[in-house]
Amino acid sequence: xxxxxxxxAMLLAGGQGSRLGVLTRKVAKPAVPFGGKxxxxxxxxxxxxxxxxxxxxxxxxxxxxxxNDYLGNGQPWDLDNDxxxxxxxxxxxxxxxxxxxxxxxNAIYQNINFIERYDxxxxxxxxxxxxxxxxxxxxxxxxxxxxxxxxxxxxxxxLEEASRFGIMNxxxxxxxxxxxxxxxxxxxxxxxxxxxxxxxxxxRKYLILDAQDPNSSNDFGKNVLPAMxxxxxKMYAYPFEGYWKDVGTIDSLWEANMxxxxxxxxxxLTEKKNKIYSxxxxxxxxxxxxxxxxxxxxIADGCNVYGSLEFSMLFHGVxxxxxxxxxxxxxFPGVVVEEGAQVNFxxxxxxxxxxxxxxxxxxxxxxxxxxDWGITVIGENLNIGEGAVVAPKAMIDQDIKGVK
Amino acid sequence: MAGRNMAGILLTNFQDSYIPELTTLRTFSSVPFxxxxxxxxxxxxxxxxxxxxxxxxxxxxxxxxxxxxxxSGKAWNLSRRRGGLTFLPPFDNTADKYNTxxxxxxxxxDFINNCYEDYLLISSSMNVVNIDYQQMFxxxxxxxxxxxxCYRKEFLSKVNxxxxxxxxxxxxxxxxxxxxxxxxxxxxICMIRTAIVKKDFLLDIVDDCxxxxxxxxxxxxxxxxxxxxxxYGYEVTSYCAELDTIQNYFKANMxxxxxxxxxDLFxxxxxxxxxxxxxxxxxxxxxxxxxxxxxxxxxxxEGEVENSIIFKGVRIAKGAKVSNCIIMQDCDxxxxxxxxxxxxxxxxxxxxxxxxxxxxxxxxxxxxxSVV
Numbered sequence: 001x002x003x004x005x006x007x008x009a010m011l012l013a014g015g016q017g018s019r020l021g022v023l024t025r026k027v028a029k030p031a032v033p034f035g036g037k038x039x040x041x042x043x044x045x046x047x048x049x050x051x052x053x054x055x056x057x058x059x060x061x062x063x064x065x066x067x068n069d070y071l072g073n074g075q076p077w078d079l080d081n082d083x084x085x086x087x088x089x090x091x092x093x094x095x096x097x098x099x100x101x102x103x104x105x106n107a108i109y110q111n112i113n114f115i116e117r118y119d120x121x122x123x124x125x126x127x128x129x130x131x132x133x134x135x136x137x138x139x140x141x142x143x144x145x146x147x148x149x150x151x152x153x154x155x156x157x158x159l160e161e162a163s164r165f166g167i168m169n170x171x172x173x174x175x176x177x178x179x180x181x182x183x184x185x186x187x188x189x190x191x192x193x194x195x196x197x198x199x200x201x202x203x204r205k206y207l208i209l210d211a212q213d214p215n216s217s218n219d220f221g222k223n224v225l226p227a228m229x230x231x232x233x234k235m236y237a238y239p240f241e242g243y244w245k246d247v248g249t250i251d252s253l254w255e256a257n258m259x260x261x262x263x264x265x266x267x268x269l270t271e272k273k274n275k276i277y278s279x280x281x282x283x284x285x286x287x288x289x290x291x292x293x294x295x296x297x298x299i300a301d302g303c304n305v306y307g308s309l310e311f312s313m314l315f316h317g318v319x320x321x322x323x324x325x326x327x328x329x330x331x332f333p334g335v336v337v338e339e340g341a342q343v344n345f346x347x348x349x350x351x352x353x354x355x356x357x358x359x360x361x362x363x364x365x366x367x368x369x370x371x372d373w374g375i376t377v378i379g380e381n382l383n384i385g386e387g388a389v390v391a392p393k394a395m396i397d398q399d400i401k402g403v404k
Numbered sequence: 405m406a407g408r409n410m411a412g413i414l415l416t417n418f419q420d421s422y423i424p425e426l427t428t429l430r431t432f433s434s435v436p437f438x439x440x441x442x443x444x445x446x447x448x449x450x451x452x453x454x455x456x457x458x459x460x461x462x463x464x465x466x467x468x469x470x471x472x473x474x475x476s477g478k479a480w481n482l483s484r485r486r487g488g489l490t491f492l493p494p495f496d497n498t499a500d501k502y503n504t505x506x507x508x509x510x511x512x513x514d515f516i517n518n519c520y521e522d523y524l525l526i527s528s529s530m531n532v533v534n535i536d537y538q539q540m541f542x543x544x545x546x547x548x549x550x551x552x553x554c555y556r557k558e559f560l561s562k563v564n565x566x567x568x569x570x571x572x573x574x575x576x577x578x579x580x581x582x583x584x585x586x587x588x589x590x591x592x593i594c595m596i597r598t599a600i601v602k603k604d605f606l607l608d609i610v611d612d613c614x615x616x617x618x619x620x621x622x623x624x625x626x627x628x629x630x631x632x633x634x635x636y637g638y639e640v641t642s643y644c645a646e647l648d649t650i651q652n653y654f655k656a657n658m659x660x661x662x663x664x665x666x667x668d669l670f671x672x673x674x675x676x677x678x679x680x681x682x683x684x685x686x687x688x689x690x691x692x693x694x695x696x697x698x699x700x701x702x703x704x705x706e707g708e709v710e711n712s713i714i715f716k717g718v719r720i721a722k723g724a725k726v727s728n729c730i731i732m733q734d735c736d737x738x739x740x741x742x743x744x745x746x747x748x749x750x751x752x753x754x755x756x757x758x759x760x761x762x763x764x765x766x767x768x769x770x771x772x773x774s775v776v
Contacts, residue, residue: 036685037701075478076682261687269684270704280680284670285439285700285714287661294694300685301440301701313685 003083005055005118007140008200009048010111012104013041013128014061019249022379022397023349028060030128031067032253033332033350035260035269036298036313038278039070040247043133044126045077045086046276051136055084055118058128059107061091061100076279089114103218109207115200123203125196125220131256132193132244133267133274139238140197149202149233150225152176153195153240165191166221168237176235181221190237193244196220202233243267250395254347254375257313257330261296281316281333291322307337324354327363332380345392349380355402358384362392410541410600411487411521412451412459414444415508415528416470422530422648425769426749431463433529434470435647436732436750438660438669439700439713442473443647445678446669447529447598452480453674454537456525458487460515464494464502473679480677490515504619509610516603524606528597532656533644534669534676537600540638543577544600550633551605553579553626554596556640568648569595569622571637579635582627595626596640605633643668654747654767657713657730660698683716691722707737721756728764746770 017029024032030041041058048056056079060067067088074086089111091100101107108115108125115123122140134153143151154168162183168190169178180186206224210216216223229235243266247253259265269276283302288294293308302317307324315333320326323340330347337343338356346361354360361376374393384390385402416433426435433444444461451459459482463470476482477489492512494502501507509516516524523544525537535554544552555571571593572581582595609625618624629635643665645656659665670676683702688694693708702717707724715733720726723740730747731737737748738756745762748754749772758776762768770776 260684263689270702275682276684277682280682282675282677284666284676285698286686287663287666288694288697288699290696292694294688294692296690296692297688298685299688299699309688315685 002117005084005120007053007055007122007124007136008115008118008120009044009053009056009124009126009136010108010115011041011044011048011056011058011126011128012107013058013067014101014107015127015129016062017129017248020253021250021395022377023250023253023347024063025379025397026063027066028062028064028128029248031070032247033315034131034247034253035257035276036315037280037300038276040131041067041070041128042077042276042278043131044128045074045079046274047132047134047136048124048126049077049079049277050274051134053124053136054079054081055120056086057089057111057114058086059089059101059111061107064088064090070279072279077277084118087114103216103223104220105207105210105216105224106218108203109211109218112204112207115204120200123198123200125198127194129248130194130244130246131267132240132242133276134195134240134242134244135274136195136197139195139240142238143197143199143236146174146236147234148197148236149199150228150235151197151238152225152235153193154190154237155193155240155244156189157191159186159189162186162189162191168192170237174236174239176229176237179225179229190239192221193240194246196225197238202228250347250375250377254330254345258311258328261298261311261313283316286314289322292320329361338386344376346376346378346390348378349382351381352378352384353382354378354384355386355388357386358388358390358402360384360390361394367392408455409521410454410456410523410525410537411516411519411603412447412456413512413516413524413526414447414451414459414461415505415526415597416444416461416467417464417502418505418528419530419648420466423650423653425650425747425771426653427466429466429772430469431466433463434467434473435653436715437532437647437653438657439698439715441676441678442469443532444470444474444529445676446532446534447527448474448480448482449674449676450533450535450537451525451527452482452677454541456537457482457484458490458519458521460490460492460512462492462502462508462512467491467493475679479679505621506610506613506619506624509606510614513607513610516607519603522603523600524603525598525600526606527599530648531596531598531644531646532669533596533640534642534671534674535598535640535644536674541600543636543638547576547578547636548634549636550601551626551629551635552600552638553635554598554640555593555637556596556644558592558594567622569626571595573637577637577639579630579637582622582630584622584627593637594646595637596644596646650747650767650769651765654730654745654764658711658728660713661696661711681716689722707739707741715750728767730767749774752776 013030017024073080079086245256286303289306292305297309300316306322307320310327312326317334321339324337332350334351337354340357344361367373379397383399387403388400416431419432482489570583647653686703689706699714700716706722707720710727712729717734720737721739732750735752742759751773754776
């Protein structure tokens with residue numbers, strides 16, 4: 001028998017993240033690189049470790065190879081605990097057949113056995129597509145103090161953006177009386193962050209009820225939470241203050257990376273305590289050459305910079321050759337930018353080579369019609385030929401021939 | 405894999421007097437080097453990359469930073485059930501014996517006897533080099549040697565006051581003579597303090613030396629051995645720096661600004677491992693100006709940096725000018741400060757508007773945690 005864990009965290013990491021296009025062609029969204037050295041999943045995992053949560057189930061389904069490899073035994077996050085630690089939970093064959101995870105609630109339902117091993121009081125549900133630092137133990141204390149059945153973390157968003165989120169309408173004591181999914185006319189600005197604390201006995205009951213309902217789409221937001229509210233269970237909104245960003249789209253992923261370059265950013269990754277941990281490649285420090293010019297950028301280990309960088313982010317092992325100019329762009333690990341190439345407002349995935357004198361993307365002011373402009377995205381391990389031009393807003397998934 | 409039949413022994417304290425500026429609070433092996441490494445990372449990684457999986461780290465004093473750095477050996481994949489890394493500090497009343505090579509080997513006799521491996525690779529971890537010990541081991545077997553030592557060709561004029569051994573070799577690379585600190589020679593063959601020897605052979609030599617009260621490696625082990633046994637040399641042709649003085653330490657750091665040297669030392673097949681601290685990538689501010697420098701993660705650079713080696717977590721404020729410097733972990737360089745040919749040890753704070761200047765033959769060293 002395993003020692004009891006007060007809290008078990010379940011991290012939903014099975015989503016495809018189709019809005020990230022070529023970036024998630026071969027990797028699940030939580031494994032998408034972020035912030036010059038991290039992957040998105042480092043944030044919830046490090047938050048768990050920093051909050052003292054020792055048992056974490058990671059639910060995977062879509063393209064799990066990179067993600068599984070990355071998680072390994074959980075050692076980088078101190079989650080390689082013999083009695084708990086991180087566990088990869090993929091769909092499996094059961095006595096009455098094999099089922100994929102049909103929804104967020106179903107994924108947890110299929111792993112009730114995993115959770116029960118720890119006999120927990122609370123289950124924390126997390127998703128793998130948000131960038132934030134949060135002490136979950138405070139939220140769990142809040143949940144316990146209010147004797148709640150379910151607590152949902154909320155963040156105050158600007159009114160004009162509220163209709164993009166699930167909005168929690170609360171009484172003055174913080175209890176939730178209504179929620180609206182992407183309301184056209186929001187009544188409040190408390191947006192759900194997709195972080196839930198449940199008392200395990202209640203969640204277990206509702207997961208089983210939900211699984212028995214053939215019409216349910218087995219989703220927390222659409223089915224389980226409304227059912228609990230309808231039955232008068234005690235549900236509270238836990239207000240969170242700090243940096244939080246959904247990185248589910250190309251634009252938001254790019255913005256969140258750029259937020260790190262803002263000297264006034266609320267997301268502090270330099271703290272000695274509550275670090276964000278990650279698996280670190282063994283590369284030498286980065287080298288900045290005589291001919292380089294670097295302005296407001298971030299650079300990871302193993303890079304060689306001979307060109308110019310402005311408002312850009314280089315992951316580990318990137319080479320920027322002489323005369324290349326990178327502005328407002330994010331280059332994933334191992335990208336090579338050849339001499340004289342220009343990369344503007346782009347995300348370039350792992351291992352791609354941008355050929356000599358090619359031009360990738362454009363600055364917004366260079367485009368006549370503002371609707372034609374957007375972030376250019378180039379998939380992994382591609383070759384952009386010498387002198388090629390890649391239009392702004394393009395999403396490239398195959399090699400582009402050079403023009404001589 | 406050669407490593408299957410070879411265990412490693414790393415000596416960490418013998419050279420402590422070479423760079424006193426940096427070893428008052430640490431062993432020679434744990435001297436920070438190259439923006440993110442410590443000296444021992446090179447020998448430790450070389451051993452691991454050559455398949456050696458049982459390593460004893462011999463250390464006498466000042467070993468807090470060494471132990472903190474190496475920990476369980478996880479970063480070098482040495483935290484393991486079979487073999488792995490063992491610290492060998494003095495125990496019982498053996499501390500004073502750790503001053504000489506022969507007595508040290510005698511003190512760690514139990515460790516040596518308990519190795520399943522027949523051969524030992526003994527290294528003083530004072531060199532910055534990426535070397536394949538497997539090839540050296542193959543040469544050792546092929547020559548049917550009793551001892552194989554590493555050497556490199558070096559112009560003696562560059563060699564400094566520390567003790568150095570000069571070899572004479574025959575056409576088969578067999579060592580015919582070992583000279584200690586010879587004068588007046590133009591160019592020659594210098595021994596690197598790394599050797600392969602059969603376990604039983606070493607212990608026999610140690611016993612013999614002990615019975616004659618002879619303890620020194622150079623005078624009592626290698627010099628007599630050359631006459632009586634088969635001692636071979638193995639040439640290291642890639643970049644190799646010996647950090648026997650602060651000037652050489654400074655120069656070796658600056659050598660890393662040369663792309664060929666980096667290519668020799670750092671490659672994906674034989675990486676140099678080190679302890680990782682989860683720092684964010686380095687952030688460059690607007691108006692930062694960085695030229696020809698090697699920079700570790702976790703820094704925030706808003707000033708000017710040129711021809712410098714910058715370790716983890718260093719902050720360089722606006723208006724600061726750092727040229728030809730080695731700035732170690734977590735130093736804080738204040739606004740409008742000018743530093744030229746300065747080595748800042750860890751956690752140094754340089755207040756705004758200070759000006760410090762050394763010269764390449766005599767860099768200014770600022771000791772750990774000083775406030776300027």
